[in-house]
Amino acid sequence: MNTTLLQLAARAIRIMMLVISVFVLLRGHNQPGGGFIGGLLAGGGIVIYVIAFHTHQLLSKTLRAMAPLRVIGLVLALGSGVLGMVLGKSFLHAQWFNLNIPLLGTLHMGTPLLFDIGVYLAVTGVMVMVILLLMEDRKWN
Incomplete structure (x- = not known):
């Protein structure tokens, strides 16, 4: 799958999708969107980029970089709910x-x-x- 056209397109698609995902994340409170759609x-x-430039080194680096996001995201989501309880209100208030x-x-x-x-995270x-x-399990090359 390592074609030049796919690699060129993947660079542009990755940047566009990340920018659009942040836009969808930030507008999601008052309009359709939010953390789930932005995260997808x-x-x-990220997946399109890794597929285009598939090497075992890139695959393992990406997996290591993504592992903390799961925990940080869960802590933030849970912490935002607990904050309401700490301040005397209900969970997720x-x-x-x-x-x-x-500036x-x-x-x-x-x-x-x-x-x-x-x-989102x-x-x-x-x-x-x-x-x-x-x-990785399918050994795509």
């Missing part, structure tokens, strides 16, 4: 914060965004891991 798009972009960032000004953020980011990590492990 990001995982798809939305909490809102104002962050003062010097950007004040950002109004909440735990729903943390939950979506956690789902977990879905990306699991999807890429499952597909690449299936590729």
Whole structure:
């Protein structure tokens, strides 16, 4: 599967899918989209790139890089729910914060965004891991 045309297209597709996945992630709170769909798009972009440039070194590096995303995503999603309980509300009760960032000004953020980011990371990590492990099992070359 290592053709020049596929490799050229995979570079562009990976970048486009990652950018679109972040857009879908960030708009998902108020409109269709969110962490799950964004994670699928990001995982798809990574998998297309690995398929195009398939080497055992790239496969193992990608698997090692994706492993922590699953745990970080689950911790973020669970942490956003527990934060509501810590502050005296119910599990997954939305909490809102104002962050003062010097160059950007004040950002109004909440735990729903943390939950979506956690789902995004977990879905990306699991999807890429499952597909690449299936590729490795089939000995695709």
